[in-house]
Amino acid sequence: MRPILIVHESTHGHTTKVAETLADHFRKLGHGAHVDHSGEADGLVLDRFQGIVLAGSIHGGAHVQPTLIEFVKRHHAELAQIPTALVIVCMAAARDRDSAREAVERYFSTFAHDTGLEPMRKTAFGDELPYTRYGLIERLAVQLVSRAQGDPTDTTRDHDLTDWNAVAAFARTFAGDVDQAARSRPTYRPPVPLE
Ligand SMILES: Cc1cc2nc3c(=O)[nH]c(=O)nc-3n(C[C@H](O)[C@H](O)[C@H](O)COP(=O)(O)O)c2cc1C
Structure with a gap:
């Protein structure tokens, strides 16, 4: 089984904590996992990963960090062939009201507009x-x-304000997605040297 890659960007460190926690859950579920910053992930061969999580946070406006957007644009063709998930960490996701849910939907659609990528899964976690x-x-x-x-x-x-049970549940869902995709498209690829 090829590992899951988590490419992320973080301004104050919380998205890094979410990314590392997702990686721990993937490992417990029997997947390899590798976490990298979007500005440092260009050397990775993306099709050696079973699935890719793209994670960033919101700091005013509706855009995730530019380095994450640029990474996705540069690797769009490869990402379109692999199960992908978008994870946005933001204050709006911690609020239980319609206007906050609308804001989160706006962050998702802005990501799709900025990158041209429509990830298989999208989720947002409180900050x-x-x-x-x-x-x-x-x-x-x-x-x-x-x-x-x-x-x-x-x-x-x-x-x-992060719901860590929701982070664990999301890891299970996406691990299921990549398992399903591997069963329906079982092409061999060599294992990835992780560290
Ligand atoms: C200056 C600033 C602006 C922010 N603007 C927004 C915003 O517009 N919408 C939102 O939902 N969260 C907003 N947040 C909350 C951040 O997304 C949140 O703190 C998140 O945990 C940051 O993740 P990071 O530590 O990985 O950068 C803002 C935070 C800061 C400090």
């Missing part, structure tokens, strides 16, 4: 509010938005 790691301006700006939106405003600590 972390790392108040203690923000600089002063960012801390105040995020607190202001959080107050208006009903999100946590205590800046003396960080707030983890």
Whole structure:
């Protein structure tokens, strides 16, 4: 079984934590898994992977990080041949209301528009509010938005708003997708040297 690749980008580190957690789940499910940053993944031969997760976060506007978008555009032809999943980490995904769900749908469609890729699966996970790691301006700006939106405003600590059970469930779903795709298209490819 070829491994699953997770190509991601992160501004404050939370998407990296989600990517590493997905990789741990894939390994427990019997898949190899490799995590890389989108700016450093160009040397990988993508068709040696069973499936690819593309993960990024939102920082104002509706676009994930430009390095992730550029990676997908550069490798569009290969990605179109492999089961892919888009994972977006953002504040909107932690809010249980229609306007937030609409925002998440906008992030998905913006990704498809930016890259021309329609991933097989799309999901979004709530974020972390790392108040203690923000600089002063960012801390105040995020607190202001959080107050208006009903999100946590205590800046003396960080707030983890990710549903980690949903991350585990998503790993199971996508692992099932790649298993299914491998059964229907069982071409041999040599194993990948991971580290
Ligand atoms: C300056 C700033 C702007 C943000 N803008 C949005 C936004 O427009 N929509 C949203 O849903 N989340 C927004 N967020 C929340 C981030 O997506 C969230 O903090 C995420 O966990 C960041 O992941 P990262 O640590 O991997 O970069 C914003 C966060 C910051 C700090």
